[in-house]
Amino acid sequence: xxxxxxxxxxxxxxxxxxxxxxxxxxxxxxxxxxxxxxxxxxxxxxxxxxxxxxxxxxxxxxxxxxxxxxxxxxxxxxxxxxxxxxxxxxxxxxxxxxxxxxxxxxxxxxxxxxxxxxxxxxxxxxxxxxxxxxxxxxxxxxxxxxxxxxxxxxxxxxxxxxxxxxxxxxxxxxxxxxxxxxxxxxxxxxxxxxxxxxxxxxxxxxxxxxxxxxxxxxxxxxxxxxxxxxxxxxxxxxxxxxxxxxxxxxxxxxxxxxxxxxxxxxxxxxxxxxxxxxxxxxxxxxxxxxxxxxxxxxxxxxxxxxxxxxxxxxxxxxxxxxxxxxxxxxxxxxxxxxxxxxxxxxxxxxxxxxxxxxxxxxxxxxxxxxxxxxxxxxxxxxxxxxxxxxxxxxxxxxxxxxxxxxxxxxxxxxxxxxxxxxxxxxxxxxxxxxxxxxxxxxxxxxxxxxxxxxxxxxxxxxxxxxxxxxxxxxxxxxxxxxxxxxxxxxxxxxxxxxxxxxxxxxxxxxxxxxxxxxxxxxxxxxxxxxxxxxxxxxxxxxxxxxxxxxxxxxxxxxxxxxxxxxxxxxxxxx
Numbered sequence: 001x002x003x004x005x006x007x008x009x010x011x012x013x014x015x016x017x018x019x020x021x022x023x024x025x026x027x028x029x030x031x032x033x034x035x036x037x038x039x040x041x042x043x044x045x046x047x048x049x050x051x052x053x054x055x056x057x058x059x060x061x062x063x064x065x066x067x068x069x070x071x072x073x074x075x076x077x078x079x080x081x082x083x084x085x086x087x088x089x090x091x092x093x094x095x096x097x098x099x100x101x102x103x104x105x106x107x108x109x110x111x112x113x114x115x116x117x118x119x120x121x122x123x124x125x126x127x128x129x130x131x132x133x134x135x136x137x138x139x140x141x142x143x144x145x146x147x148x149x150x151x152x153x154x155x156x157x158x159x160x161x162x163x164x165x166x167x168x169x170x171x172x173x174x175x176x177x178x179x180x181x182x183x184x185x186x187x188x189x190x191x192x193x194x195x196x197x198x199x200x201x202x203x204x205x206x207x208x209x210x211x212x213x214x215x216x217x218x219x220x221x222x223x224x225x226x227x228x229x230x231x232x233x234x235x236x237x238x239x240x241x242x243x244x245x246x247x248x249x250x251x252x253x254x255x256x257x258x259x260x261x262x263x264x265x266x267x268x269x270x271x272x273x274x275x276x277x278x279x280x281x282x283x284x285x286x287x288x289x290x291x292x293x294x295x296x297x298x299x300x301x302x303x304x305x306x307x308x309x310x311x312x313x314x315x316x317x318x319x320x321x322x323x324x325x326x327x328x329x330x331x332x333x334x335x336x337x338x339x340x341x342x343x344x345x346x347x348x349x350x351x352x353x354x355x356x357x358x359x360x361x362x363x364x365x366x367x368x369x370x371x372x373x374x375x376x377x378x379x380x381x382x383x384x385x386x387x388x389x390x391x392x393x394x395x396x397x398x399x400x401x402x403x404x405x406x407x408x409x410x411x412x413x414x415x416x417x418x419x420x421x422x423x424x425x426x427x428x429x430x431x432x433x434x435x436x437x438x439x440x441x442x443x444x445x446x447x448x449x450x451x452x453x454x455x456x457x458x459x460x461x462x463x464x465x466x467x468x469x470x471x472x473x474x475x476x477x478x479x480x481x482x483x484x485x486x487x488x489x490x491x492x493x494x495x496x497x498x499x500x501x502x503x504x505x506x507x508x509x510x511x512x513x514x515x516x517x518x519x520x521x522x523x524x525x526x527x528x529x530x531x532x533x534x535x536x537x538x539x540x541x542x543x544x545x546x547x548x549x550x551x552x553x554x555x556x557x558x559x560x561x562x563x564x565x566x567x568x569x570x571x572x573x574x
Contacts, residue, residue, distance in 0.1 A: 036099035039106055041155055054098075066092040072145045072152070072159060082159070083119045107158075121163060125187025135161065135168060142167045176231035203235045207260030217241060245290075246308065264288060278313050282343030292319065316341075347372075361396050365426030375402065399424075410473040444478055448506030458483060491553055521557050535562065 038046050045053050054061050067074040076082035096106040111132050116123045123130075136158050146152055146160030161167065165181040177184075184196035198205045205212075220228050234240045238254040250256075259266030268289070273280040280287075293308050312318040316337040328339075342348055356363040363370075375393060395401045399420040406429075411418030423434040432455070439446050459470045480500040492502075503514035512532075516523045523530075536550045556562060 034099065037101050038098055039100070039104045040102045041106065041151065042098060043102065061091070061093050063089075063092050072143075072149060075145065076159075081120055086118045086120070126189060127187055132158075140168045172227060173230060174227040176227065176229070203233075207265075208262055209260050249308065278310075283345055284343055361393075366428055367426055406469050407472060408469045410469075410471070449508060450506050488550060488552065521555075 033048065037043075042054075054065050056062055056065070067077070073082075073084050077085045079085070095108075097104075098106070114132075127135075138153070138156075141147060141153070141157075141160035142162045143160040146157065152159065164179065165185075166179055169181070171179075172190075182195070184193040186194060188194075215228075217233075218228050218230055220226055242254075257266075257268040257271060259268075273285075292310065320337075340354060356368075393402075403420075405418075407418075409418070411422075414422075416422060423432045425433060436446055436451055456470070459472055461470050484500075501513075503512055505511055505513055533550070536552055536555060538550065
């Protein structure tokens, strides 16, 4: 080729190269080569000279080039852990799109529908209800390769969390126990530690220890920040946890008399008390040890009780309070409790078969079946003494010393002072021994139908207008109208016939004794055989329901007043 031609061509080549350079350097033209700006995290790879950092010539973006930079992902994919290992040979660009601008996020997924099982770490128990940001925070990232990656740590990442509990949660036991929390706890909750088995510990729980709440033995130290103690606890001796109730008076170990089955179980339960100076008999054999062997118990001597060394026990009162308040101390024959009671029970022995006939008040009738405490109780009304455990009842000559007068003193003015035995016996308050014949000696003799009426019909209880209780005493003369309703509506009150006995007798209301001849209208002929109601019954003009409104005074006496005119005319024709 001609040298001039070669020079021209050479000049044209340089001009073409310059034009290409100018074209590429302009923004609009560059956009025809690059699909768009890279995201902020990949901004350092911007430019045509760096395209091959991610792209291979003539090929799409390859996973090899992505993982050449993202070595923390390659490490987890190679190990078969994490979310990306789940997708196998899928291309990175299927999920992470580029060239959409600086503000575009390469990690895009719906946190509400994301299946966490794809990461190889299933969310169980309370973890399943947590929001992502509760766990995926900077403070929980413990993986060294993520911690040292400034780009990931600065931009925020879901990588770097470990699977052990203590990588997110504080060690409540402060290294006392294994770091594997799941040996004792579950994802369902910290408490209770359902997987913990005390059989794996050096201290086996037997007897009542197995029923004790954990917090009773495993307590927190004085400092609120100190952990609950589970390790390095002293338990070789019972006194390591329990207070010695014997105050060191027994040098032998506790299991000599007691077991974990219970304080009163085992050898302690079968302790032979007969080897002491106080053999246990009767109910004493069933009493709990601490009821007697208790320091400074009320009722003991000034020296009191010294653990299991009781100084005074020869008399019942050394341990028991005298329920009779010293009422029998003056009588030498009955000064000891054994005179009436035994160890088999307070109400057993002589107290149970006590012969009351030896006293001034023999028990008869219902008194014989009455409980002792009903009469010899504590401070009852009308009793002689009001102190605790009254036994010596001094006033008992009259019933009302113990019983309330149900008649309210109505018989107090009688010659016998209203003695209850006049009408009642110890067999029972009812029925009364007061007879019908005895009633005839009162101001109201029972005649006729009155003798068949129950007492309560005339002597009611708490009836309006009468005194409280059954009324037996009246202060005025008793008239029929005091008990019976006047069916004549007062028409005879004040009249000559105002007394019911003028016409009636106690035998029967209809057994009439009235003589019509004593009136101005003597009964003759057929009138003598008529029923009283035909003439003296309710008037036809009055309500028929008023069956008690009989007429006696002012009864019409003319024929026409009772017989219709037609009836009288028919009589004349005949």
